[in-house]
Amino acid sequence: MIPWSQIEYEFQMVENTFSSNARNADPWNPDQPWGQFGGGPDRRQTPPAHAADGGAGGGDPSHAETLGTILDPIINWKLSSNPIGTPSLSTVIGNFSQSISSPQGHSEECGGSSLFPVIIQTIDVAGTEHSILRIIEGEDAVVAWEEDLGPTRPMKAGPIVADIDDDGKPEIIVIFDSQGTLNVELWAPELECTATGWVASGTHSSQKMWTWSDEALSLEHSQGAYTSGITGDHHPTAQPVVADLDLDGNPEIAIPAISESTNSPVIISVTLPLSGAPEENWRAEIESGSHPSDLTFAVLGADSAAVFLTTIENDDGLMWAWRLDGETG
Secondary structure, rough: OOOOOHHHOOOOOOOOOOOOOOOOOOOOOOOOOOOOOOOOOOOOOOOOOOOOOOOOOOOOOOOOOOOOOOOOOOOOOOOOOOOEEEEEOOOEEEEEEEEEOOOOOOOOOOOOOOEEEEEEEEEEEOOOOEEEEEEEEOOOOOEEEEEEEEEEEOOOOOOEEEEOOOOOOOOEEEEEEEEEEEEEEOOOOOEEEOOEEEOOOOOEEEEEEEEEEOOOOOOOOOOOOOOOOOOOEEEOOOOEEEOOOOOOOOOOOEEEEEEEOOOEEEEEEOOOOOOOOOOOEEEEEEOOEEEOOOOOEEEOOOEEEEEEEEEOOOOEEEEEEEEEOOOOO
């Protein structure tokens, strides 16, 4: 191992021209209802407030004097006996209370004030593995909504919940590889509940807003320590980020992809419209490093924002840090 003091670094200044005009729109707000890791584009984790007794219950959380122990946790519920659980490397929790259709007088049985985990699970359909997008009612662990995304590669990139148009009804963005193609889908789920329970199954095709695909890109990298079937078929995959990249008041998604032709990282920005077709804003081909990290976003000023990432070279472990302009890449 080379001593840390002997490792040499080389920093290069990249000259870019940025607009100095202040934006005339308020940036899109990425707030989430739960303090999860990666819940916002800056990847910070803010834990939810505790109750007065140190755990869930009554009382003003700000009056808590002690916090409950986490050394002896109690399982409230378990969704399934699937040994894999979810293949995704992140899980998100959303507030879908405004997206629920329920009979009068049944609000509490139909979600009430519950929050909803959104997960990906894999099932066998006629000998082929399909990825299932599921919304889980957080109080009773009941599947409230689900959709078969079809045959995909293991979906390591977790679903993203974001209220694109700030109408109180969150949308879900899923990113996956299928048949050698990178796919991005935007869903606007409408949850239906009756006096007898949730209507989870059935077709929700009308709730898929669009699909964006690129045959020249993939999420997975072919090189990694556990890519063989014997070691788990785990291909390195980085997580995208949803944020107002150009500070115009509308969110975009930045995706850390891999070029099928060069096997090198490519970062792309795609719009997230609720009507019409999405468009690619910019594409940045990363010159050094083979594997990209998860993306991070930060607002640097009134008219400046950037996407940050690192890349690591598979052969020698060298690392580079990158800053991409949010508007131009």
